[in-house]
Amino acid sequence: MATPTTRPAQLEPQEAATAELTVDDRGELLRYMLLMRATEERALNLYRQGQVPGSYYDGRGQEAVSVGSAFALGPRDRACILHRDLGAHLIRGVTPGRVLAQMMGRLGGVTDGRDGNMHFGDRHLGCVGMVSMLPDMAPVACGLALAFQMRREQRVAMTWFGDGSTANGQWHEAMNVAGIRQLPVVFVLENNQFAYSTPNELEFVRDPVERAAAYGFEGVKVDGNDVEAVFAAAAAACDRARAGGGPTLIQAETMRMHGHGAHDDMSYVPPELFERWANRDPIELFERRLGAEGIETKSIHIAVEDELERETAWALAQPMPDPATATEGVFATEDPVLGDGHAPWSRWAPRAKEGPHA
């Protein structure tokens, strides 16, 4: 077992490692953020049309966190993705149509109607779906990382959770065992300022990222609305984990720009706070940066719009599940395992300087 080393939490925002990302990669980052937003906007429309049962939850404003972090994963890495992180699913290779079918409770959705909204993970793409209790996937991600460590595999488990989760006992248990065993796990804390209606000041006294030092691993705070900064932090964390350097806690500062769910009018959010973050929209920030460098993005917008039209039509053509199948599959009869999938990160990964995933 590795000897735990205690390092001070690094609280300064890191420089975006744009040097490692080609123009194509950066176009992909933008495309995934646009695809996430477009898919969620479409899903919200479907919800308002009565096509989405239950309630509806999205990650408006948090696109840079999920896209930037998931882009750093390799095909053999594993992910336990949160409900604000559709971008991570899209990067793993889940199509928008399957997401929309999932939300409508239809066949063809990732869980074929067994679970709703963002409660899914495509096992064929190396994802373990979240449950509503948070942060239950943090201990699970430790278990994935434990398997990698025991088998001497240079792979990473990544999981996401919000500021609310840092108050729960399971968060501590996960951080503590990750530190003790120096597991190859990357924890992405999305501080979107509110746990439902509860603001940060009622959740903790000091930034949770500071706790990383006490657990014996690196803590990094980044601008969660800067997709390249998130990517740089995540890529560094993944490299560290693969090299046996243990876990990393990345605290990404962002803002949930929609309610907790579609039923939530956000009346508890001070208007000036909302306004401040509205001026820092992650997609606009990134497009402005690309534009300043003379990189054209219009074609990406058009491609995303076309894709969404096709995907929505596909989703609406999917049937509802047969009620007779409700009793199937409570127990496994064989050992279906997590798959490696085929995902676009492999277009980034082979160009990365380090990492066995090339």
Place this chain on the structure above:
Amino acid sequence: MPELTYLEAISDGLREEMRHDESVFCLGQDIGSFGGAFKVTEGLADEFGADRMWDTPLAESAIVGAAVGAAVEGMRPIAEMQFADFIACGFDQLVNVAAKMHYRQGLAVPLVVRLPSGGGFSGGPFHSQNPEAWFLQAPGLKVVAPSTPEDAKGLLASAVRDPNPVLYLEHKHLYRRLRGEVAKGRYETPLGGVRVARPGSDLTLVAYGAMVHTALEAVEDLDGARVEVLDLRTLCPLDREGILGSVRKTGKVVVLHEATRSCGVGAEVCALIAEEAFEDLDGPVVRVTAPDLPIPFSPPLESAVLPQVDQVREACRELLEY
């Protein structure tokens, strides 16, 4: 065949599974070089190393949660709760994450949680519980409760090989009191089949775990009555046909368990019989269980709560005379 205690049989079973498959590993508090609170895992760290006998901190959610993660990644973890009672602290991972995993996303979770359970030694309210019924309300979990050294080893092997989360209730009272012949090497006792611990035709006495031995003692000399003692072995899946077959033969049933009464395994077995074998009954179905109470500490209080041999004998006698 060598004769082993119930505890040695579990230990032998763990060793065989770990030798058989490198993906099998254990995690829990004090299970490494210390050998566990009850010494079930004694010597295993010497043979398999600290990595595969992970001495975890006191963190039941992390123990169960990490076992879930490792299991979906293709490992076969065996988690130990120091006492079955402490599964309450890891319950969320078990019932919300592990139990629903396959139904929601088609992923197998081949993990075993070992639960040293049961009372009879002044363990008090937090070291004596029989929590099996908690899990039966969480579809997706399997529950086994061996009563003999032979089954303890065979059911453990099946639990480890099963692609689902399995709760393995090992009764602490049997650990060193019970000896029996146990075959060398690996063997599997399939989940979901009752064992006829004693054949009979006048009455069916259904039990599992340590209560199988209370049952056998109670009916050993019952005025010549031929009482069939059924050992359930597995509480989920429940061998419905095995139970009904015996009831159809005898027409009279007493269900015995150490766990509390309401909504317990006994209630389920009685409901099954009422639904499926009503016409075959020659008397009311009878339950002998602990009452709906915490298990008290002081010996006279504890004895008053846990089912005793005389109680079982009296219940059988009354029903035989019905």
